[in-house]
Structures are given as structure tokens and as C-alpha cells.
Amino acid sequence: MGESSPAALRFSLCLFCFSDRRDCSVCKMLMAVAAVALDLSVQRLIQLLICRYELGRQPANTKLSSNKTVRRVRVRGGNVKWRALRLDTGNYSWGSEAVTRKTRILDVVYNASNNELVRTQTLVKSAIVQVDAAPFKQWYLTHYGVEIGRKKKAPAAKKDAAEGQEGEATAEETKKSNHVQRKLEKRQLGRTLDSHIEEQFGSGRLLACIASRPGQCGRADGYILEGKELEFYMKKLQRKKGKGAAA
Structure with a gap:
């Protein structure tokens, strides 16, 4: 090939010692630092692509509301999370x-x-x-x-509604079969x-x-x-x- 042009020669010279970049120790050190920085930037990019928790997503802050709202969020690996915004x-x-x-x-x-x-x-x-x-x-x-959790009624109200309650209670008792009665009695033994x-x-x-x-x-x-x-x-x-x- 022909001789290098003055522009090419200018860019091949070191800025510190004005010698060939390949022979300059300062240039070698700077090139090594640049290579490490490039490698770290690539690693950082890969980490950001993989570690999505570093995106700084907003918290759900799920509110107590009758208007139920749940959002579908796609996460790493194609998996799915469900972000509840309102629940009751x-x-x-x-x-x-x-x-x-x-x-x-x-x-x-x-x-x-x-x-x-x-x-x-x-x-x-x-x-x-x-x-x-x-x-x-x-x-x-x-x-x-x-x-x-049944609230106790006042004595006057009890006297007025005593007959009605007795009638309802007897009606409910007659509806239960003998088998159901035995089953309930057995369950009462361990009830606390x-x-x-x-x-x-x-x-x-x-x-x-x-x-x-x-x-x-x-x-x-x-x-x-x-x-x-x-x-x-x-x-x-x-x-x-x-x-x-x-x-």
C-alpha cells in the first residue's frame, strides 16, 4: 500500500508523547480502560434487560374499593403476575x-x-x-x-315474642331428621x-x-x-x- 496520509499519521500519534500509539504506555493504559468500560457497559445493559426489578416500577398500593380492578403484568420468562389495584x-x-x-x-x-x-x-x-x-x-x-353472635333482647321484648320464638324453634327442630340430630350432638362434644x-x-x-x-x-x-x-x-x-x- 502507499504511504500514510498526514491526516492518518496525525490520528496515529499519541496526544501525550507524540509518538506511535502502539509504543506509548499511556495509550495502552487508556485503551485498556476503555475496553473495560465498554465491557462493563455491555454487562450493565444485559443486567437491565434481565433484572426487570431495577426498572423502578410503581407499587400496586391496592385500595379497598368495591370496583374490583386487577391488571395482568408480563414478567420474566413469559410468566404472569396479577396486580390488584382495587379489591374488597x-x-x-x-x-x-x-x-x-x-x-x-x-x-x-x-x-x-x-x-x-x-x-x-x-x-x-x-x-x-x-x-x-x-x-x-x-x-x-x-x-x-x-x-x-345473637344479640340478647330486652326482657319486655322477650315476653312479647316468647310464644313466636317457641313456635319457630319447635318448627326448626321438627325439620331436622334423627340422623342430623345425632350428628350435631356428636359435634357438640368437641366444640369450643x-x-x-x-x-x-x-x-x-x-x-x-x-x-x-x-x-x-x-x-x-x-x-x-x-x-x-x-x-x-x-x-x-x-x-x-x-x-x-x-x-
């Missing part, structure tokens, strides 16, 4: 009775991480909510033959009901904890609070009410 129902388990019923979420009453989530009625995992007790009350009546839960049945609302992640699976499922856990959160709510009254 969920499947709740009564652990001691081994029964689950779909019920309405009525209110968000406590959140250990942030009180702002209670004020804005946001459904997140481990939030304490109040759910409708009617489905569980109906199940208890059919399973044990016992109506719980926590006094705190019985009080809640009277108000028609049960304290429950959300165990699922509404922003990931699109559901607000959980379990009814019982035992020590129920006592703990009842104390928390009492303190919260006391502070509110004092303020």
Missing part, C-alpha cells in the same frame, strides 16, 4: 375450625409498618382488616346447629369457641390478617385472628383508640 373481597381461613369462606373486607384497622396505609385504606400483606362475619356465622349454624371471637360475631365483624400479596397475586386472602395473636392486636387497637380519644 378475599378468602379467609378460620384455622381452629379448618374452614375457609369468601367474605367482604370491611375496613383496614392496623398496619405495623405505616399508619398512612391505614388512613388510605391500602391492602398489603400482614395488614389487619375487619371482614364480614356472616359467611362464618352461617357455616357455624349449619355445622353445629348453634347460632352465635373463644370468648373474644364470640364477641366479634356479635358485632358482625371479625379481625383478620392478610397473608397474600395483592400486588403480586391479585388476591387479598388471609386468616381469622385467634388466641395470643388476637389478644395482641386487640391491645394495639385499644391503645390506638385511647390515643385518638386523648388527642
Whole structure:
């Protein structure tokens, strides 16, 4: 090939020592740094393409609303997440009775991480909510033959409605077969009901904890609070009410 042009010669010279770039130690170091930087930028690009959690997606902030809204989100591997934006129902388990019923979420009453989530009625995992007790009350009546959460009437009203109640009770008893009666009597032997839960049945609302992640699976499922856990959160709510009254 011919001799190199002055322009080509100018670009082949080092800016620091004005010698050939291939012989300059500074140029070699700069070229090595540039190669590493290019490699890191490629790695960063690949990481951004693979690790989609670094996109900075907005949180779901699932609100308590009757206008149920769940969005489908495509994630890595072609998998699907369901992002609940608004919910008001969920499947709740009564652990001691081994029964689950779909019920309405009525209110968000406590959140250990942030009180702002209670004020804005946001459904997140481990939030304490109040759910409708009617489905569980109906199940208890059919399973044990016992109506719980029934409010006691005044003595005057009892005298007036005594005959009517007796007639209804006898009519209900006659409808049950002998087999059903024996089955209910057998179930009564191991029946126990926590006094705190019985009080809640009277108000028609049960304290429950959300165990699922509404922003990931699109559901607000959980379990009814019982035992020590129920006592703990009842104390928390009492303190919260006391502070509110004092303020």
C-alpha cells in the first residue's frame, strides 16, 4: 500500500508523547480502560434487560374499593403476575375450625409498618382488616346447629315474642331428621369457641390478617385472628383508640 496520509499519521500519534500509539504506555493504559468500560457497559445493559426489578416500577398500593380492578403484568420468562389495584373481597381461613369462606373486607384497622396505609385504606400483606362475619356465622349454624353472635333482647321484648320464638324453634327442630340430630350432638362434644371471637360475631365483624400479596397475586386472602395473636392486636387497637380519644 502507499504511504500514510498526514491526516492518518496525525490520528496515529499519541496526544501525550507524540509518538506511535502502539509504543506509548499511556495509550495502552487508556485503551485498556476503555475496553473495560465498554465491557462493563455491555454487562450493565444485559443486567437491565434481565433484572426487570431495577426498572423502578410503581407499587400496586391496592385500595379497598368495591370496583374490583386487577391488571395482568408480563414478567420474566413469559410468566404472569396479577396486580390488584382495587379489591374488597378475599378468602379467609378460620384455622381452629379448618374452614375457609369468601367474605367482604370491611375496613383496614392496623398496619405495623405505616399508619398512612391505614388512613388510605391500602391492602398489603400482614395488614389487619375487619371482614364480614356472616359467611362464618352461617357455616357455624349449619355445622353445629348453634347460632352465635345473637344479640340478647330486652326482657319486655322477650315476653312479647316468647310464644313466636317457641313456635319457630319447635318448627326448626321438627325439620331436622334423627340422623342430623345425632350428628350435631356428636359435634357438640368437641366444640369450643373463644370468648373474644364470640364477641366479634356479635358485632358482625371479625379481625383478620392478610397473608397474600395483592400486588403480586391479585388476591387479598388471609386468616381469622385467634388466641395470643388476637389478644395482641386487640391491645394495639385499644391503645390506638385511647390515643385518638386523648388527642
